[in-house]
Amino acid sequence: MEFTSRNxxxxxxxxxxxxxxxIELKIAKLHTMTQLKIPIIVSRxxxxxxxxxLTAGLHGxxxxxxxxxxQIIRKGLNYPERGTIICMPLVNVFGFVNQSRDFPDGRDLNRVFPGSANGSLASRFAYRIMNDVIPTVDYVIDFHAGGRSRFNAPQIRIEPNNHExxxxxxxxxxxxxxxxxNIxxxxxxxxxxxGKKYLLFEGGKALDINTSIIEEGIKxxxxxxxxxxxLHKNFSVEKPDKKMIYIENSTWIRAQYSGLLHNFTPNGTFVKEGETLGIITDPYGLVEEPILAPNDGYIICENQASIVFQGDAVYHISTQLKDE
Known part of the structure; x- marks a missing residue:
């Protein structure tokens, strides 16, 4: 390997x-006049x-x-054998403080990129990331989770037809x-x-810390x-237990009734068309409506809410696997 002299x-x-x-990225002040700063940990x-x-907390x-x-930082995995690793563990500190997905201006940060120098608060912050950080990187892994009750099985999301x-x-x-x-x-x-190569990791749900998902993300x-x-020579690689399953298309199964949700089907399960995935009941013992699988497929997200309303997404199921 060649030494580098480039700062x-x-x-x-x-x-x-x-x-x-x-390096601290100063973004704005709270209404209390407290300055908010985003730490960017750079290891070369x-x-x-x-x-x-490596980014996380785009949704706070x-x-x-x-x-x-x-944990990647704590374990020292961010010290590279070659090149540079930049970690931004908490991008949306506003949302983190408020235990909210959004910015204080009510916007979803992940829908305002590449941002604007003179736009909304979220848009200005997106602009700073795209202009002050992204030009220096080649690859991005961005870690996400499902909504507050929707638990995602560990999955990587990429755009189709990109061999790299x-x-x-x-x-x-x-x-x-x-x-x-891409959205x-x-x-x-x-x-x-x-031209940055980007992997989106999804796993778990909001306002939750799940050990198995964390292990999947780190490994x-x-x-x-x-x-x-x-990877620094001090660390070893653990091979995956199972071959990854490639999903070309998927769909949401939505509740046809409001009521109490009883889930019978854990994430990652392969189900057959017509199989009962769960039931929706009323509180009075009069109604039990089954939720049926519309096709053969893998359950990649389950709604873990106890109560659902008509139209709520309850299961995310694959509809076509790669090379089917």
Whole structure:
């Protein structure tokens, strides 16, 4: 490996080869006049290599992703054998403080990228990330979770027909790979337009810290870094227990009635068309309505709410696997 003499600059701060530095991105003040700062932890090897960005907490209530990146830092996995690893464990500190998905202006940060220097608070922050951080990186892993009651099985989401992303997702290797098109205004879409290779990890649900999902996220990141020859020699790679399942298409099964939700089908289960996944009941013992699988497929998300309303999403099921 070749040594590097190139200093890396983020927000006007230089990080020399072999150094680790925390750079603070100042975003705004609270109405209490308290300045909010986002720590960006930059760790560099003395050897040339790519730059990987690990982000979490884009939605401030998605705690499992925050814990994944925190543990990566705590374990020292962010010290690369070559190249640079940048960690932003908590992007949306506003949402984290308020235990909310959104910014104080009511906007979803993941729908305002690439942002604007003169836009809303969320838009201005997105603009800072895209202009001050993203130009320095080559790869992004962004950690997410489901909504407050919707628990996602561990999955990587990438856009279809991108062979390099396929290879990187294979290296990460979790329970499911879900092909999904980029959404306008999303962090993923904006990174893609700049040529950054982006993996979106989904697992668990909001306002919850799940140990098994955290382990999946950490092990996958280790395999990803090993693929890029960035994993420090002090760490070993644990191969996945099972082959990843590739999902081309999927759909939501929605509640046909309001009532109490009784779930019989855990995440990751393969079900057959017509199989009873759960039931919806009334409180009075008069109604028990089954929720039936519309097709053969894998359950990749389950609604863990006790009460649902008509039209609520209750299960996310695959409808087509790759090469079916």
């Amino acid at each position: 890396l600059k983020i927000l006007g701060k230089s990080v020399i080869p072999g150094a680790t530095k925390t 090897s003395v050897y040339e290599g790519p730059t990987v960005l 209530d998605e705690l499992t992703g925050i814990e994944i990146v925190r 992303l396929d290879d990187l997702a294979d290296a990460f290797s979790t329970q499911f790979l879900l092909y999904s098109n 306008d205004g999303s962090f993923r879409s904006s990174c893609d337009k700049l 996958g990141t280790v395999r990803f870094l090993d693929k890029l020859q960035m």
